Amino acid sequence: MNTRLTSFTRAGLEFDVVDSGPPDGPVIVALHGFPQTATSLQPLTALLNARGYRTIAPNQRGYSPGARPPGRFAYRVPELVDDVVALIDDIDRGPVHLVGHDWGAMVAWSLAAARPELVRTLVTVSVPHPGAFARSMISSDQVLRSFYMALFQLPVLPERVMRTRAGVLDRMLAKTGMTADAIARVHTEIIDTGALTTALNWYRALALITPRAVTERVTVPVTHVWSTGDTALTRRGAELAGEFVTGDYRLAVLDGSHWLPEERPDELAVLVAERIESLRG
Numbered sequence: 001m002n003t004r005l006t007s008f009t010r011a012g013l014e015f016d017v018v019d020s021g022p023p024d025g026p027v028i029v030a031l032h033g034f035p036q037t038a039t040s041l042q043p044l045t046a047l048l049n050a051r052g053y054r055t056i057a058p059n060q061r062g063y064s065p066g067a068r069p070p071g072r073f074a075y076r077v078p079e080l081v082d083d084v085v086a087l088i089d090d091i092d093r094g095p096v097h098l099v100g101h102d103w104g105a106m107v108a109w110s111l112a113a114a115r116p117e118l119v120r121t122l123v124t125v126s127v128p129h130p131g132a133f134a135r136s137m138i139s140s141d142q143v144l145r146s147f148y149m150a151l152f153q154l155p156v157l158p159e160r161v162m163r164t165r166a167g168v169l170d171r172m173l174a175k176t177g178m179t180a181d182a183i184a185r186v187h188t189e190i191i192d193t194g195a196l197t198t199a200l201n202w203y204r205a206l207a208l209i210t211p212r213a214v215t216e217r218v219t220v221p222v223t224h225v226w227s228t229g230d231t232a233l234t235r236r237g238a239e240l241a242g243e244f245v246t247g248d249y250r251l252a253v254l255d256g257s258h259w260l261p262e263e264r265p266d267e268l269a270v271l272v273a274e275r276i277e278s279l280r281g
Contacts, residue, residue: 004023008058013061017058019055022053028054031098032063033100038057043265044272048273056096062201070198071201077107078110080202081110081114094118096118098112100125103127109128112219112220121221121275123223125260140234163196169183176259223252224242225253
């Protein structure tokens, strides 16, 4: 009998975990993005649970109260990847199916490239392979869409504005298509819990990314999902993602905003299931 996982530890940090679905079902590890927690994945994971999959969604580094080390160096991509490796080791059911949205997709791409023996299939939502994202910066308007990343590099000021002038953050998120309920959760789960600075440190560590992270190919089967109303990511990056995959690859385009796990969970669950079931063919 498999026991439920409520947390795991790595390097003295403790990460909260949401473990749901049939305990003996095929394991899907689901990774959230910014500025959200595993709560944002619940509409999707509930549908996958109904299909017989066990889903394990951690609150990642900077979000779990027990895993908020200070400083941007603690948020380099290899550290984020090794956190998920420790989770998979704890589950002891690998290799797993991996799903990631937004920053969670970045971690998922990087994990699948670095440790393919731990990943059976990969579904990435919104954010393409790091190399595809980099190339889209010079071949589309991606650099303009990413202006906020430059703002987030400033120390202290971004979080001070978000805390003291809530309307600024709310309007920014609303323009991306985030619902009022989801925006309220950003306040209760991120800002009110003191996780904002450590969540922003993911962006502040971008300057520390290695060339290998941008060029390394992914060999496992991949479905990348992009949405037509995504204000943060261009279609160009989605189209380039396949060039960094040597295994079976599919690009799926859905109508909707950046926040697909909450906005289009039914279609996303189908895509995840199809990717997993493609192994049987």
